[in-house]
Amino acid sequence: MIEKETTLYLGPQHPGITGNMMIKLKVKGDVVTHAETHVGYLHRAFEKLIEGRNWLQSFTLLCRFCVPEPDPMELTYARAVEQIEGRDVPPRAKYIRTIVAELARIQSFLLWYGGQSGSSGLYTLGQWSVGDRNYILDLFEDLTGARIYHMYMWPGGVRRDLPEGWVDKAYKTMDYLERRLVDYNKLLFDNAIFQKRAQGVGIIPKDKAIEWGVVGAPLRGTGIKHDVRIDEPYEAYADLDFVVPTYEGGDVWARALVRRDEIKQSISIIRQALDKMPGGSYYNRIPNPMKWTVPAGEAWVKTESVRGEIGFYVVSDGGNKPRRVHLKGAAYTHGVSVLEKILPGQNIADVSFILNSLGVCPPEIER
Amino acid sequence: MQKHILNRLKKVFKVEGDIKAPLRIKIVADKDLVSSILLYLKNQMGFIHLNHMSCVDWIEDNKFELVYIVWHPEQKQTVLVHTFIDRDNPVMENIDTIWDQANTYEREMREMYGIEFPGLVGAKEFILEDWQEMPPMRRDFDTKKYAKETYATRPGRENARDVRKEIMKRSGEELPEFAKKYSRD
Numbered sequence: 001m002i003e004k005e006t007t008l009y010l011g012p013q014h015p016g017i018t019g020n021m022m023i024k025l026k027v028k029g030d031v032v033t034h035a036e037t038h039v040g041y042l043h044r045a046f047e048k049l050i051e052g053r054n055w056l057q058s059f060t061l062l063c064r065f066c067v068p069e070p071d072p073m074e075l076t077y078a079r080a081v082e083q084i085e086g087r088d089v090p091p092r093a094k095y096i097r098t099i100v101a102e103l104a105r106i107q108s109f110l111l112w113y114g115g116q117s118g119s120s121g122l123y124t125l126g127q128w129s130v131g132d133r134n135y136i137l138d139l140f141e142d143l144t145g146a147r148i149y150h151m152y153m154w155p156g157g158v159r160r161d162l163p164e165g166w167v168d169k170a171y172k173t174m175d176y177l178e179r180r181l182v183d184y185n186k187l188l189f190d191n192a193i194f195q196k197r198a199q200g201v202g203i204i205p206k207d208k209a210i211e212w213g214v215v216g217a218p219l220r221g222t223g224i225k226h227d228v229r230i231d232e233p234y235e236a237y238a239d240l241d242f243v244v245p246t247y248e249g250g251d252v253w254a255r256a257l258v259r260r261d262e263i264k265q266s267i268s269i270i271r272q273a274l275d276k277m278p279g280g281s282y283y284n285r286i287p288n289p290m291k292w293t294v295p296a297g298e299a300w301v302k303t304e305s306v307r308g309e310i311g312f313y314v315v316s317d318g319g320n321k322p323r324r325v326h327l328k329g330a331a332y333t334h335g336v337s338v339l340e341k342i343l344p345g346q347n348i349a350d351v352s353f354i355l356n357s358l359g360v361c362p363p364e365i366e367r
Numbered sequence: 368m369q370k371h372i373l374n375r376l377k378k379v380f381k382v383e384g385d386i387k388a389p390l391r392i393k394i395v396a397d398k399d400l401v402s403s404i405l406l407y408l409k410n411q412m413g414f415i416h417l418n419h420m421s422c423v424d425w426i427e428d429n430k431f432e433l434v435y436i437v438w439h440p441e442q443k444q445t446v447l448v449h450t451f452i453d454r455d456n457p458v459m460e461n462i463d464t465i466w467d468q469a470n471t472y473e474r475e476m477r478e479m480y481g482i483e484f485p486g487l488v489g490a491k492e493f494i495l496e497d498w499q500e501m502p503p504m505r506r507d508f509d510t511k512k513y514a515k516e517t518y519a520t521r522p523g524r525e526n527a528r529d530v531r532k533e534i535m536k537r538s539g540e541e542l543p544e545f546a547k548k549y550s551r552d
Contacts, residue, residue, distance in 0.1 A: 036490075039493070039494060040492075040493070040494045040495065040496055043494045043495070045503065045510065047504070048503060048504055048508075048510055049510065051506075052510070052511075083388065210415055210416045210440050211415050211416065211466070212467065212468065213416065213417060213466070213468045224440075226440060231443045232390060232443065298387075299388070300391060300418075300419070300436055300445065300447060302418075311418060311419055311436075313419060313421045313434065313436070315423050323423060324421070324422075324423045324424075326419070326421040326422075328418065328419040332471065333468045333471070336468070336471045337467050337468040337470065337471055338468075341467075366494045
């Protein structure tokens with residue numbers, strides 16, 4: 001055992017995350033004894049800039065809070081504005097929103113597959129899953145006109161109706177992805193390297209998880225069943241059947257198994273929503289956006305994203321611009337306080353691996 | 368359930384409050400009471416999860432509004448604890464002894480709003496680097512003015528004119544045919 005303590009700066013560029021974030025590590029040999037998160041590389045003052053834009057213009061900034069999964073940001077903000085204003089959303093829009101949210105979940109999971117396998121040296125799966133992700137981006141492009149940042153879910157509904165032939169294409173994509181999951185299983189979960197690297201690494205204790213602010217797949221990986229889609233059902237989730245997978249252990253392995261099962265659930269949710277898609281309007285029109293004022297009030301609205309629960313605290317002073325828009329992303333706790341607690345005792349080589357399993361998205365921390 | 372939680376808080380702490388939405392209870396408390404309320408919510412009532420902490424700048428009233436959002440994992444209820452502090456002397460009790468992760472929120476508020484939390488541990492700089500101006504999330508900080516004074520404009524971008532035309536003039540190149548239809552004039 002080496003007794004001398006050395007400081008090691010990991011990042012801001014490393015394979016564990018999408019984005020830039022530095023972790024200052026104190027190490028003895030290759031064992032971490034202390035960790036400290038440093039952020040600020042991606043700070044663009046979005047929340048400040050939003051205060052100077054009107055309610056609708058904010059959407060162009062909002063979706064950029066997190067690159068791998070921008071849709072829950074739009075959805076949560078739109079719901080917050082609707083809640084303050086008391087605006088109804090037509091049932092068709094609710095179903096379309098559910099489908100988009102679940103597609104976003106799957107594409108983000110596929111990106112996570114890439115990161116998780118890449119940070120353990122299994123590069124093939126990353127190539128496959130990122131390739132398959134493009135089929136979902138194709139669906140997004142047909143539906144919204146954009147691949148990554150959609151600005152599709154607005155207060156009052158969605159921007160466009162489903163284009164012709166889209167539903168069939170969506171069914172086919174789901175069938176294809178379901179077949180591919182078998183290959184992913186063989187390549188990642190049956191792989192001895194991944195099993196050895198993931199089991200017993202980066203453990204979050206079950207009795208501390210909720211108190212530490214752990215949410216999403218990392219929380220369900222400790223055996224605690226909490227999902228905003230079940231606890232506070234929004235959009236069409238109350239009408240659809242799905243289960244929330246949980247695993248015991250709290251390690252990287254349990255979190256990976258939770259995510260693997262969640263993709264299957266998402267595919268099932270999308271199929272059900274496509275089957276049950278109601279007719280009618282997809283948009284409860286808002287007034288002229290430049291003159292549109294939202295009554296004074298506040299809302300705290302939560303959505304289940306891939307990384308876990310995200311929330312928007314939105315305050316209106318009755319004007320045509322938001323008074324305050326404050327995002328609470330899952331990474332805000334996962335990437336700072338939780339990470340700093342679970343890293344001591346781990347191997348340097350596992351740091352990126354653990355980061356990825358927590359789903360840390362740095363722009364969510366600094367915004 | 369919501370009424371029961373609200374009445375209990377009203378009875379114990381003599382605070383104002385109401386039910387804002389399904390699963391949302393709002394209370395407004397004096398700043399000295401906040402940490403006691405949060406500790407009571409966590410230890411006595413089972414609100415063990417700190418969901419969020421936020422700050423709103425009410426510059427007209429010369430006040431900062433601080434919001435603490437806590438959640439009950441079994442009852443699925445959320446309590447929002449609001450309090451107001453003086454904008455000229457923004458000092459608030461540090462609660463990172465109740466929840467560790469509050470440290471992150473408080474460091475951000477210290478940096479972005481200039482609110483002091485006595486006893487707060489952690490580097491002064493969290494997101495910003497070498498920041499000399501007033502805390503930037505305050506309403507009276509003008510982002511546009513700061514950017515104009517601090518950063519140089521790239522030649523050709525001094526005004527809202529079409530950048531491509533400016534560049535074209537400099538280099539003597541022709542604007543491609545397909546780009547002409549997007550021209551601003």
